[in-house]
Amino acid sequence: MDYQFKEIEQKWQKFWADKQTFKAETNSTKPKYYVLDMFPYPSGAGLHVGHPLGYIASDIFSRYKRLKGFNVLHPMGYDSFGLPAEQYAIQTGQHPAITTEANIATYRRQLDQIGFSFDWSREVRTSEPSYYKWTQWIFMQLFNSWYNLENDKAEDISTLIEKFNSSGSADVKAVCDEDTKSFLPSDWATFTEEQKQEELLKYRLTYLRESTVNWCPALGTVLANDEVKDGFSERGGYPVEQKKMMQWSMRITAYADRLLQGLDTIDWPEPIKEMQRNWIGKSVGASVKFQVEGNDKQIEVFTTRVDTIFGVSYLVLAPEHEWVAELTTPGQKQAVENYIAQTKKKSELDRMADTKTVSGAFTGTYVVNPVSGERVQLWIADYVLAGYGTGAVMGVPSGDQRDWLFATHFNLPIIQILDAQKDIDQQADATKEGKYINSGFINGMTYKEAIPFLNNWLEEQKVGKAKVNFRQRDAIFGRQRYWGEPIPVYFKNNLPYLLNEEELPLLLPEIDKYLPTETGEPPLARAEDWIPAAGGTYELSTMPGWAGSSWYWYRYMDANNNGDFASKEAIEYWKAVDLYIGGSEHATGHLLYSRFWNKFLKDLGYTKEEEPFKKLINQGMIQGRSNFVYRINDADGKPTNTYVSAGLRKEYKTSALHVDVNIVENDTLDLNKFKNWREEYANAEFILEGGKYICGVEVEKMSKSKFNVVNPDDLIERYGADTLRMYEMFLGPLEQSKPWNTNGIEGVFKFLRKFWRLFHNEEWHFHVNDSVPTKAELKSLHKIIKKVQDDIERFSFNTSVSSFMIAVNELTDLKCKNRQILEDMVIILSPYAPHICEELWVLLGNEAGTLSYTKFPTFNPEYLVEDEFAYPVSVNGKMKMNLNLSLTLDQPEVEAILLANEQFQKFLDGKSPKKIIFVKGKIINVVV
RNA sequence: GCUCGGGUGGUGGAACUGGUAGACACGCAGGACUUAAAAUCCUGUGCACCUAAAAUGCGUGCGGGUUCGAUUCCCGCCCCGAGUACCA
Structure with missing residues (x-):
């Protein structure tokens, strides 16, 4: 057949x-191998042809590893909590669980058709109570933990309480809030339960804090930094504003260093590692306090070049800095206010894009350099960002080009500080070479000597210290949404308490509408009779999208375990993901949060591996490839009924219209299908080239409105899954983004x-x-x-x-x-x-x-051994002929045969060879 | 601006440590089969020159270099894509 x-x-x-x-x-004499795909969010649109690209690659790899004798774990599931289902619920009143269920069914049908070798007995869905029970459980472990810097790991909160009982807060080295109290054991004993809880909250790895959040009014929720792009929400593109709210946060900054170091141990694409490094944004330096003249305030700055401190000729605050008004003299008030108004007018984007224009305003106030005692001017300027470091910067024009431009523009002094600095009247010289001059007590030192010396000095004088600064902030964990994991917390007297473990899962309550309440409370506030057993009120926000995906690879190891998130044996056996395939869009979201939770679970002894994903491959994005027809417009610019083939369109006035790529083959339009496609085209007429209608082409995002979505179902119907699988691989390198074409x-x-x-x-x-x-x-x-x-x-x-x-x-x-x-x-x-x-x-x-x-x-290899080889013979590097020779021959024999060859003699053109290069099994090159 | 990718026929792409550039496929052209079409099969296909063949020349973004030999290595530049950005 x-x-x-x-x-x-x-x-x-x-x-x-x-x-x-x-x-x-989960037990086998074979070596194990864990191949994981990033599990999909089951959207209503189903799979398009781009989705399976990575799945096909991982499936080929899994099947190959099985044939190579490995015990392969290759699971699949659904990241099924999320915003689109909720938006749909708001519009239609349909419960998100129902739409999610339907979407999953579609996905499953589509996935099955492609013939993946998934172990479906281990399927997970993040929105299932049996799954999110454990997401909630991990939240509880985070709440019950603090980060002990002494042994650089998370510990149970009980060890912190012991320390407070025995020695107070003095020798606790922890990652914690900045406003922690200092107290003796005797003080701790006198604290009320509430006071104790309040203090402990400042140490817990998940904690409540009033923080500035990205508030999206259109979506009615808070967004994480990586969900906001240029001031707009990533999903939907709605404006995002800053708002102060009490919010759950995750102390991911405690892990900043380990997240950074771990990158060196894993086999990931360099760009992803780089993005994570930038995101974490570690910089090593010092913080220094400058005393404000005529005020008791001290301005703290962060610098990576504390050694240049004798070269400071001014100080700058961000225009948004909260002290600006207070520190402005009456004489400068007008200038400063004008400047602030002017910066406000500039949009965020302009401000970032325009890095050339120097601008700023003098506050009229002076501050004192703690090292030299010099008084310098205090300015404001928009190149200083309120959100980074302390929002204040010291200006060292001789060593920093931006400071140099500022100083030159405003006529501020430029002080040379290293004898190796050159031409500082032309531009800044950031060298670390040479010895210090004009630098008081560090004169004559080198860079390497000056840094530790100054850090010590600052600390002794209590005007500063060595400091490491991170760009990354703690991750905000609450969302004012319905379709997410309820946070297993209730409040009494404004203090949060965990549920008992036996009460998990804390189920999402049923509500009548999925919108926030009229008073602006999250949708969960609509739930009636939703009252904690212990009294008080439940936390009303739910977890963010990344919660469920931050540990799911462990659940696959033992997906049906009711007593644990995964058994010890399963975790011991499967260890970590050996190969992870997915898109690079998760670089600073999912992939970072997952590494964080993984390290945390390891600290508590639940898991074994410091890194969850040993090797990562990013499959490229499949873009859409749109086709166009060209409708001719008449002299008045009115549309006619005639469509011209792309090659001839220059001769007419035309409008380009998207045409469904599914009625176009090899850019040739199927005229009948086109006429039947839409009523308006039923009587269309065509101007053809070579008997065909050729469509125009453009690469765009794959989307319904552009009629360029190609659905795997149609292709499978026509060619079968095996063809689709091989074709997707044949398209080009896996990691490369490319437009889809069939x-x-x-x-x-x-x-x-x-x-x-x-x-x-x-x-x-x-x-x-x-x-x-x-x-x-x-x-x-x-x-x-x-x-x-x-x-x-x-x-x-x-x-x-x-x-x-x-x-x-x-x-x-x-x-x-x-x-x-x-x-x-x-x-x-x-x-x-x-x-x-x-x-x-x-x-x-x-x-x-x-x-x-x-x-x-x-x-x-024996079967590939040849005894003859058709040597390419080139003259002066140009290939001329092939010569079949035995591979046993060495240079002298080859030369003899070659020179005796008639055909070869022709190429010599009477000249004699100067030199003959012979590489066995590769090439013969003759230099004339 | 910085970082990382990338630039090869009409198209997608191949060439893994410097050794016959353009594998494999699409498309196109010609042919076979067929009343015809589809399907299938065969042949050709980097460009230029030439009626054609042979030969020759040119060819991996541009300019230079190293080398017997460069798509591959080095230097300078241009363009495209991704990420990131007054980060102190």
């Missing part, structure tokens, strides 16, 4: 599901038919023989064994598809019908095209379902 992909694929998908072929066992899919489909035909005779009857394989057949086979192995291991899937085509072309030409050869071909191809391979495997006489766990053929 001809290649009946539809029958074959349905048959094997059913077989795999019924037999649970890909169920992973132009080459025929080639892949033809290849699979050709492969199928290898096993069949002219009449399409299955036909192989048991002859002894020929040398040529073995060579083809072993070439592809090696190639596919190498390609898969370096994630170069596109090149192995090409190699398969070459191998099948070769074997077809050799008329190979040999069982041994063909059976190995089936195994090698099976990770890419599993359905057709399962079918052929059984036709070859093997037991159904054993293909996935058979052995990948072993590469034998």
Whole structure:
């Protein structure tokens, strides 16, 4: 029979599901391998052709690893809490659980059609109570923990209480709020329970704090920094403003250093690591306090070059700094107010983009340099950011170009501080070379000497200290939404208390509407009779989107465990994710939060690995490729009924209109389908080129409104899943972003038919023989064994598809019908095209379902050994001819043969060779 | 501005440590089969020159360098994409 992909694929998908072929066992004599995809949010639109790209790659890898003798864990699930379902609920009144359920069903159907080897017995859904019970449980562990800097890890809060009992707060080294009290054990004993809780909250790894948050009025919720782009929400693009709110936060800053160091131990794409480093934004320096003249205030600045402090010639506050009004003299009041008004007018974007213009205003006030005693002017300028460091900066014009421009512009002194600084009347010189001059008690020191000396001095004088500054802030954890995990906390006397563990999961209550209340409270405030057993009131905000995804890879290890988030044995066995494939858009969100929770769980001894994802691959984004038709407009610019082919459109006045890419093939429009597509085109007329209507092309985001969404279902219907899988890989390197087009899919489909035909005779009857394989057949086979192995291991899937085509072309030409050869071909191809391979495997006489766990053929280099090689002969580096020579020959013999060759003599053109370069098995190059 | 990618035929792309640039496919052209079309199969296909073939020349963003030999290494520049940004 001809290649009946539809029958074959349905048959094997059913077989795999019924037999649970890909169920992973948590104990095995085989080595383990954990392949994870970033689980999807099940959106209403279903999968488009871009989604499966990474899943196909990870599936090929998983299947390959099974064949290589690994016990592979390859699970899938759904990140099913989220905003779109809630927005839909607000509009329609439909409970998000219902739409989510329906969307998941669609996703599952689509995923099953592609033939993935997921172990569905381990499926997780973050919105299921049996799952979010453990998300809540982890929240409780965070609440019950503090970060002890002495041993650099999180500990149970009880060890902190012990310290308070025995020695008070004095020798506690913790990551905590800045306003912690200092007290003796005797003080602690006198604290009321409320006072104690209030103080402990300042140390807990999840805590409540009044903080400035990104408030999105349109969405009615708070957004994390990575959910905001240029002042607009990432989802929906609504304006975001700053607002002060009591909020749950996660003390991720406690882990900043470990998150940074861990990056050096994992095999991730360098750009992602770099993005995380920038996001964390560690800078090592010092904080220094400048005394304000005529005021008791001290302005604290952060600097990475404390050694330049004798070169300070002014100080700058951010215009938004809270002391600006107070520290402005009456004489300068007008100038400062004008300046502030002027900066406010500039949008955030302008302010960031315009880094050339120097601007600022003098406050009239002077501050005193604590090191030199010099008095310097206090300015405000918008190049200082209120949100970073202390919102105040010291200006050292000789060492910093921006300070130099400022000083030059406003006529402030420029003081040389290192003898190695050059041309500082032309520009700043940031050198660390040489010895200090004009620098009081550090004169003559080097950079390396000055830094520790000054840090000590500042600390002794109590005017500063060495300090490490991070750009990253603690992660805000509350969302004023319905469709998220309830936070397992209740309030009494304004203080938060955890539920008892037995009360988990704290279920989402039913409510009548999914909007915030009229008084601006979160939707959960609408829940009636939702009262904690212990009295008081429940926390009304829910967890953010990233909560459920910050630990899900552990749940897969033991997905159905009711007594634990995962058993000790499962965690011990599966350890960490060996290969993680997903998009780079999660660089500073999911991937950072996951690393944080992972480290925390390890600190408490629940898990073993410092890093959750050993190797990360980012698949590229599949963009849309839109097609256009060109409608001709008449002289008055009115649309006509005639459409002109793209190549001829310059001769007319036209409007470009999106046309559904599904009625266009290889950029040629199907005219009948076009007429039937929409009523308005029913009577369309065309101006063709070469008898065809060629459409215009543009690369855009894949979206419904651009009619460029390609759905995997249609392609599977037409070509089958095996073709789709191979074609997506054939498209180009996995990590590269590329526009989708279906132009080459025929080639892949033809290849699979050709492969199928290898096993069949002219009449399409299955036909192989048991002859002894020929040398040529073995060579083809072993070439592809090696190639596919190498390609898969370096994630170069596109090149192995090409190699398969070459191998099948070769074997077809050799008329190979040999069982041994063909059976190995089936195994090698099976990770890419599993359905057709399962079918052929059984036709070859093997037991159904054993293909996935058979052995990948072993590469034998002997079969590739050649005794002859067609040497390219080049003259002066230009290829001229090929010369077939035995590989045993060495240079003198080769030279003799070459010089005797008539054809070669022609190229010499009578001249004699100066030098002959011979590289065995590679090339002969003759220099004339 | 900085950091990281990338620039190769009409198109997607290949060339893994410097060694025959353009594998494999799409598209296109021609042919076979067919009453015809589709499907299938075969042949050709970097560009220029030439009626054609042969030959020759030019060719991996641009300019230079190293080398017997450079898509690959080095220097300078241009362009595209991603990330990030007065970070003190």
